[in-house]
Amino acid sequence: MSEFRKAIKTLEFDKITSLLADCAATEGAKLMAKQLSPEADIVRVKRRQGETAAAKYLIMKKTLPSFGAVKDVSGSIERAAKKSTLTPGELLDIASVLRTSRTLRDYIDTDPADETVLDIVFKRLTPNRFLEEKIFRAIPVEDFIADEASPALADIRRKIRHAQSNVRETLQKYVSGSFAKYLQESIVTVRNGRYVVPVKSEYKNEIKGLVHDTSSTGATVFIEPYGVVEANNELRELESKETREKERILASLSADCAMYGETINLNYYNITLLAFNFAKAEFSLRYNCSEPTINEEKFFSIEKARHPLLPQESVVPITVALGGEYDTLVITGPNTGGKTVSLKTVGLFALMNQAGLQLPCERADVCLFDEILADIGDEQSIEQSLSTFSSHMTNIRDILQKVSRESLVLFDELGSGTDPVEGAAIAISILEEIRSYGALCAATTHYAELKEYAVNKEGVMNAGCEFDIETLRPTYRLIIGTPGRSNAFAISERIGISKKIIERAEKFVSSENRRVEDVIAGLDRQRVELEKQRAEFEKERATFLLYEKDKKKYLDDLSERTHRDTQNLREQAARMMESAKASSNFIFDKLEKLQKQNAKELTKAGLEQARSEIRDSIKYSESSFVSGRKSDSENYKPPRPYKAGDEVIIVSVGKRGIILKAPDKDGNVTVRAGIITTQTTVDNLRMADEKKSSDGKKTIKGAVSKSVSTSSFKSEVDLRGMTGDEAWFVVDKYIDTAYLAGVYSVTLIHGKGTGALRTALWNALKREPRVASFRAGAYGEGDYGVTVVEIKH
Secondary structure: OHHHHHHHHHOOHHHHHHHHHHOOOOHHHHHHHHOOOOOOOHHHHHHHHHHHHHHHHHHHHOOOOOOOOOOOOHHHHHHHHOOOOOOHHHHHHHHHHHHHHHHHHHHHHOOOOOOOOOHHHHHHOOOOHHHHHHHHHHOOEOOEOOHHHOHHHHHHHHHHHHHHHHHHHHHHHHHHOHHHHHEOOOOOEEEOOEEEEEEEHHHOOOOOEEEEEEOOOOOEEEEEEHHHHHHHHHHHHHHHHHHHHHHHHHHHHHHHHHHOHHHHHHHHHHHHHHHHHHHHHHHHHHOOOEOOEEOOOOOEEEEEEOOOOOOOOOOOOEEEEEEOOEOEEEEEOOOOOOHHHHHHHHHHHHHHHHOOOOEOOOEEEEOOOOEEEEEOOOOOEOOOOEOHHHHHHHHHHHHHHHOOOOEEEEEOOOOOOOOHHHHHHHHHHHHHHHHHOOOEEEEEOOOHHHHHHHHHOOOEEEEEEEEEOOOOEEEEEEEEOOOOOOOHHHHHHHOOOOHHHHHHHHHHOOHHHHHHHHHHHHHHHHHHHHHHHHHHHHHHHHHHHHHHHHHHHHHHHHHHHHHHHHHHHHHHHHHHHHHHHHHHHHHHHHHHHHHHOOHHHOOHHHHHHHHHHHHHHHHHHHHHHHHHHHHHHHOOOOOOOOOOOOEEEEOOOOEEEEEEEOOOOOOEEEEEEOOEEEEEEHHHEEEOOEEEOOOOOEEEOOOOOOOOOOOOOOOEEEOOOOOHHHHHHHHHHHHHHHHHOOOOEEEEEOOOOOOHHHHHHHHHHHOOOOEEEEEEOOOOOOHHHEEEEEEOO
16 A cells, blocks of 8 residues: 555545445445555456445346444453453344344345355354344343343342332332322332332431431431331342342353354454445445546546545546547646646546545556556645745646655646746756656646647557637536646636736747647647537437337338237138138038029028038037137237236226236136236236347246335335324335345334334234234334334235
8 A cells, every 4th residue: 555645635535435435235345345445456446346246237227235233242252251241231232233134145145146256245144043032032122131031030120019019019018008198209219129108207217217318408218117117128039039130140251252253253354254245335326436447557447537535526537538549648737727636536436446446437447557646736745945836846846756666646736936948948858857767647737838748748648628718617628638727817807807917928828838739729629629529429329220220110010010910810811711711611511502402392491500510600600700719819828927027907897907926727817907816817817018138039028026216215204293103104105116026025114202103013014914924123123213124025
């Protein structure tokens, strides 16, 4: 990190790590984020980038995993190993680590995605559900040990409750009996751990007992009557036994933690490592980053890069390249035009890449640097008697001592702070020296001599920050290949400086400089005009391509419909011909037989029989034709077996619905259509919106699958402030969405309050067939302010 220490401060990489820490879910991951530093080894950098890409893939494929309230437990494990007894809070922290280890293993094992480089970290997690549940069962919340912790503790507390009841019952005689007139208040209270009654000081001799306390005014004496002394003594003994039993339980749990201490510490390390990598992925999603391509050819290119420390809604993207045809970039333009931001963006992106972070740009093809050397900002010191120029030269001296072929060098306002002629000369000389090492370099300047140097020198490229003369505002766009202009005269005239003064000033500019500025101005005007023409052309081209695509789709659909209709008509006509042919053949056969018979032999019954046979034949032909028309519907076969979540059409009622449960072996299926849930058969269903794809296979538009919304589904819903009916209306839909997203467990946030909302939800959940089980949140999940629901699948 030593080679990047100064660049980290100068380029504000420490602010990036603070943003990264805000994305981290655990304290350990936040600490790792703040300590993140760049690497120079290509193998380690690629591994870091691979871990970030893997975490981002898992978020998009599944959702962000839950890391719970995990804390560093290594100190507690070390104390337990030395046979110290841990506090309930420490034991709960250890149980949280075990629970998170288990849920993370479930996350990667349930509905497994493609293999990633993070799989090995997930597989290193070793859940211990026995110890996890043992701790949570004994200590449901901090500073409270439950009766379930041990049978002995439950027995002691039962006896304590009985003893307390006896004491209160005895003292109640004093509160409500004849002694009530001697009491300051008709209550039973506690002093020094013993039950007493408040007696008026003037009547303290009327109630025989032990005085434990007096009020601040002396008007009340708190007396323990002799009649309850033995009962109070018994109660104190039981309370001592309770304390010893709780200490024994804590010691036993501490010993269990010490036994599995190495595994618990390893789990915490791997949880922290995963949380850190998912923090990098979350950073990438927040700032719309892309994975950089890392090359070994000394080429650095970023397209439409956005500086992450600037407001993302207003930052202007820039495109910068170094290496290849040129190794040095000279950036010019007006003050506050974006030169320094462009310089810092290049350096900061190099640091971020080598730290394993994805970059907020559309595309990046970058190399690695052994050192990033930057002279940016004014570090003049009164104490050291350094001027601005001297301060820059001191930094540049250090840079020249460290620079190598694998360095990235950044200069802000190179050569400024002294005589312009001498400053420009020394600036060119410094650039030549940097180039002699083969390093990549970018420098900002106002000097015309450096613009000319970049034009004439092979391997050096001009770049300019664009400025809008009409609005007197910089556009912050960086234009590669065109030098920028200071626009000092135009800006001065627009803000009210006398035109006479401007004209006089122009005379003081050398003819050579004026000629160069005029050429740059002409080129800039041509560039703007060409860019406008290009933008118009691209707009018209995009419109034409969209029109062409829509027209082609329309013609393809029309052709398909025409072909399908033609085929149906041909089949219908063929069936009609076959039907007519069969009917006519039968009639002619009957007529021929009748002609051959003797007229005398023809009876009325015989004629009726002939007519009946002809009618039956025609009816049979017609039915064959009709059944042929219906065959497409009756022989319908879905493109694949139906499953839960499919969107279908119920033929008998013509309504759309969603299959709630896969068909059974008899073909019976449950379908929800709107608010109605009904039973039907698969023969009465059709896949919704079937269309043929380009390869001839059927696809289903609108079919719902469990993977559709998994990446965007949130595993918790906030119901605070709602009534019971309002909350259940939300939960009812939420459970359906969770089921279709393939989520097994969700959290309902209802708050603690009076408990009315929780009670209403629990009553509804008890009757809900889609719910496998539900429980109150455990320590670290929100306690009784949330309900964790397990969904049937």
